[in-house]
Amino acid sequence: MDGELSALRDALYAEGREHDAPLADRLLRRRNMTPAAAALVATLIRVQGGTAVLEIGASNGYAALWFAEAVRDTGGRLTTVDVDAARVAEARRNLERGGLAGYAEVRHGDGGAVLEQTPAGSLDLVVLDAERPAYPGYLPALRRSLRPHGVIAVDNAVSHRDQVRPFEQLLRATGEFAVEVHEVGDGVLTAVR
Numbered sequence: 107m108d109g110e111l112s113a114l115r116d117a118l119y120a121e122g123r124e125h126d127a128p129l130a131d132r133l134l135r136r137r138n139m140t141p142a143a144a145a146l147v148a149t150l151i152r153v154q155g156g157t158a159v160l161e162i163g164a165s166n167g168y169a170a171l172w173f174a175e176a177v178r179d180t181g182g183r184l185t186t187v188d189v190d191a192a193r194v195a196e197a198r199r200n201l202e203r204g205g206l207a208g209y210a211e212v213r214h215g216d217g218g219a220v221l222e223q224t225p226a227g228s229l230d231l232v233v234l235d236a237e238r239p240a241y242p243g244y245l246p247a248l249r250r251s252l253r254p255h256g257v258i259a260v261d262n263a264v265s266h267r268d269q270v271r272p273f274e275q276l277l278r279a280t281g282e283f284a285v286e287v288h289e290v291g292d293g294v295l296t297a298v299r
């Protein structure tokens with residue numbers, strides 16, 4: 107692993123924890139994935155050889171630094187989306203600092219709309235790390251845009267179990283996905299098609 111990239115990620119993660127600690131309003135927090143959860147998803151991308159990866163909820167690009175590194179090595183590309191323009195600018199800056207801007211597109215907009223525009227069967231892996239109540243509404247577009255053996259990864263599946271459960275139940279009800287919840291970081295749900 108690139109030592110400078112690793113040091114940048116460590117610094118951003120520590121800075122994010124410090125930034126978030128005094129903030130009562132969760133929408134003002136960066137709420138980065140834990141390193142362990144981001145590393146798990148990056149490993150899935152590598153094992154899968156995933157080249158088309160979408161993250162919904164970029165924040166300042168912390169987790170994107172993990173996913174963009176993975177797609178750099180698989181010969182792919184990450185698209186990461188955020189509704190907040192200031193965060194989009196930060197994510198772009200951080201990907202630039204990490205030398206990974208060439209492997210990632212940071213889009214400003216609604217992740218659901220981006221999913222809707224994604225060609226059928228084109229995505230290898232989708233990371234959901236935005237507003238959890240919206241996830242059930244993403245399911246039709248996820249089913250359309252994911253390729254066979256594609257993966258959906260959802261953060262906070264343990265820390266916010268009750269908010270993720272409706273989506274988990276819908277995924278299981280399709281009968282199309284092997285669904286597991288991993289007790290890594292804040293909990294990562296994986297659904298493999």
Ligand SMILES: C[S@@+](CC[C@H](N)C(=O)[O-])C[C@H]1O[C@@H](n2cnc3c(N)ncnc32)[C@H](O)[C@@H]1O
Pocket residue numbers: 136137138139140162163164165166167168169170187188189190193215216217218235236237240
């Ligand atoms: C938990 S943070 C993402 C953290 C990021 N994945 C990381 O690990 O560094 C959630 C982000 O989702 C964004 N967000 C909320 N609703 C969204 C939507 N509908 N589409 C795209 N981004 C959204 C918020 O602005 C916020 O930056």
